Amino acid sequence: MAASLSLMLLVLAACSSNGNNGVSSESASPVAGASSTPSSSPEASEPEAGPKKEISISAFDRGLVPTEEGNYEDNRWTKWINENSPATVKWIPVDRGQAQQKLSTLIASGSAPDLIWEYDRNYIAQLANQGAIQPIDAYIEKYSTTLKKYLQDHPELKPAMTINGKMYAVTSKRSIETIANNGMWIRQDWLDKLQLKAPTTIEELIEVAKKFKDEDPDGNGEDDTVPIVFNGNAVQVMRAFFFTNEYQWYLEDGQLKYGRTLDRYKDALAFHKSLFDQDLIDKEYITDSNFQRARQLWTTGKAGIYFANWSMDNEIRDLKTNVPTAKLAPLESVASQYGKNGLYQELASNVLIAFNSDMPEDKIETAVKFLDWMLETGWYSMKFGEKDVHYKLVNDEVPQRLDADKYRAEVAYANEYAILSQWDTKAEWIPLMAAQDELSQEIALSKAEALTVALKNEYRRDIAFSPDLPEVSQLIATFAPISTQIEVKVVTGGKSMTPEAGMEQIRNEWKRLGGENVEKLAQEWYEKNKEFLTVSSE
Template sequence: MTKHAWKPVLAASMSLAVLAACSTNTTTEGGSSAKPQGSAAATATAAGPKKEISISAFDRGTVAAEEGSYESNRWTKFMNENSPAKVTWVPVPRAQAQQKLSTLVASGSAPDLIWEYDRNYIAQLANQGAIQPVDGFIEKYSTTMKKYLQEHPELKSASTINGKTYAVTSSRSIEGIANHGMWIRQDWLDKLGLKAPTTTEELIEVAKKFKEADPDGNGKADTVPIVFNGNGVQIIRALFFVNENQWYLEEGKLKFGRTLDRYKDSVAYQKSLFDQGLLDKEYITDSNFQRARQMLTTGKAGIYFASWDIQNEFMDLKKNVPDAKMVPLEPVASKYGKNGLYQELPANILVAFNSKMKEDKIESAVKFLDWMMEKGDMSMKFGEENVHHKLVDGVIPQKIDADKFRKEVGYAAEYAIVTDFSLKAEWFPAMAAQDALSQEYAKLKTQSLGVALKNKYRRDIAFSPDIPEVSQLIATFHPIATQIEVKAVTGGSASTPEAAMEESRKEWKRLGGDNVEKLAQEWYEKNKEFLK
């Protein structure tokens, strides 16, 4: 941020005229009566009509109805006015993003730029021939991105597949490295005279008290100790040093997470919580996690396995239960010790180019990425100066109104597919709105980020094997193994974790697991220096 302290000022000044036009509905996707603002738009206008490109976007369901949709809102209009391209955004549901993108690829209707956080998925698209190498395009058409990537050589391995660069990426800020988080109602602990749990066994005991001792004080047995968002089951696995889709080095040999004894232990722990009624019984079918969120925000849940940043949930909980005190919980230790919760690698979003893109679109796409990196990302993240934020010390963007920001800007960060912005945790109070509730959460957010990064997350190799046989097997094995796991967790005495582990390993072998492990080991030996 220090290196690029000018960016918020530039982004804010560029945004004023266009966002004012957007707010009065004078700007349309195809243009407006006002001249586009900013040098990039002026250049594009002088050169002739902008080229149209399409870009995927994760639909997280956060665009308010009055804002429009992910395809059309104040920010899509802003980008089309100010960037050197006219962009059509193609939303895909976050929870089914890869499935939806694969369907679009198979039908020949995938967007020009396809992005994911998952390098394995980008490698899969590369091996299928669905995307094309980008080395030459960046060299030929880029200025900002080219310079940025030269200054960040640590990102090259993330975007390199089969010796070629198949994606454009940027670095994660520290709040992007942190991902998963555990939270607990401190006021419930205090009321019941309990200490925060530090082990998996203590977590069960605290959860039992939360279930039985009426911590919300309404005289009813209606509390649910633990609820999840999409990270919940992975958090349990992390406690046992295993992730279902990671490869681990066991005595120098690569082994797939779902075939390890530790994975069985994570299933057994999940089953124990389920059998004792310490989890919401419907968490497996609560696919969008709205039920879990409702239980948390209405004060019926005491422990939340989620993300390190739960601002929306926290705000809604405090509105419903003003005396609630939600605090971050450090990962509890299992018999294997204390692991960190899931943390991301340095590379952020991986942006790939559809193999069907022609040269003119490629040029426009690269110039759009340059514009986003240089100017657009700050508006996507912080909105308009003196409307959504004001600058503290000329550098730190401080929210003016938390609710307004949440509705009008919160979803826009989805469009900043490359970004050159890094913050410090101690900035959170200065960045937040200055009302008491926003400040309360900002201090908590600083604390939560520290907790999320305190313990290193076990990751034995930087990337999983990106060879077709591995990707194909895992894609086939995943739904089968998930079904086996669900049956073991919810099936009572009819299925045990041991039986589930045996069945999973049998399926792994049936699908060619032994050969895939051999190929993965050969890949590892060839690339081990590259994987540190």
């Protein structure tokens, strides 16, 4: 069981690691607002005359493509991209939970795609330091129009793209609904039935969870409810209560310290352990690597609290279909002894798109022109579908979904291909954008409230991104699985390993692997670069 949980926590860590640039889990809902609405229906763009060069691009496989639509390599939208863009694109899917491992394997074998993207800036920096990707400043200047101007207009994105003084990736600005990432949901009808209030502290959260476990909130007379379930964001949600994240660096009295070595991290482990020991989380999550069991428990009405994303369209819709009387409420972050931290939030930059170092210049030119096209017009259809089929415009700027089920089946997965976007939203647009049937409007109103709740409290992030030194990346790559194994023993081992003993082992491993020297290098890096490390989502 410990080995299985170790693998599970590695998957959770991969989902929660973002190197201060976001993994995230990223919101799947295409709720946003364009600075200018491009011509966006699939028939609107004209392909360039003559043969087009082929480029390959990575894509996260989230298992969202319905069988009748095809797969991530071949579906209606990959065909549309090839018909309308200046390139023929071969998409290379990598499993979302193991994306970095898969990409690294492809790179090592010489079969990596031409364009490689990730949310994790640390990973992109690692590839740069390994020589797997190449600087692209000169190519953007030489071949780009739209993207070049866009980056000039958004200088706040430059630090995320710059590694060792050179541009190694391009990105676009996140919309507000993707700045917000994590979310917690609670069954309001269960609270009402048991005459409970929404928890505001970790102690109250535990007490509510106990009531959900013991007092039959679904009223079926059986002991079959699970207080808390979660998706891949669970680690971020729980750690944030204690103002820490295992993959972030923090300024402690002016000194950079790694999140996994802090006293606060011990308290985060103790909280996780208490949930496990008291059966307040589903213990079968150990083998639930794709979180389908957790999702099933939630959508069938057996779970009371969901550590997940603020935007949960499908999960809410399926729950309401199965349990029409269910009432949901977004749950604000709860306070620990350190105060109230915000739920995890991303920085301004979205995915970071890097160029394989093996790409010849003619392919690079094609890739740059493809990115120009995607940023200028292509992204819109990837997010909203075909005009008058999947959406209509309201107030000349807000795309309103026509049929939620049709969008879910035919468009939702295409978000994966919109690697650059100019969309930005307002919370009040969410009900306008949703389909107008009663259920879709109920979900939209819940989401609008959830977005406000997710951004209500500031999330602690002391520096904009982590040190991009090879020594740091190498140490963390070695340290992460070792510390995860220790954390498994703490969480599942009962009295065999206390959080205090676990932290002692974690710190000993950090020191053994050269952590003290890496901290010194990281501090030197910080002093040299601090003017570029201001946290901003503007």
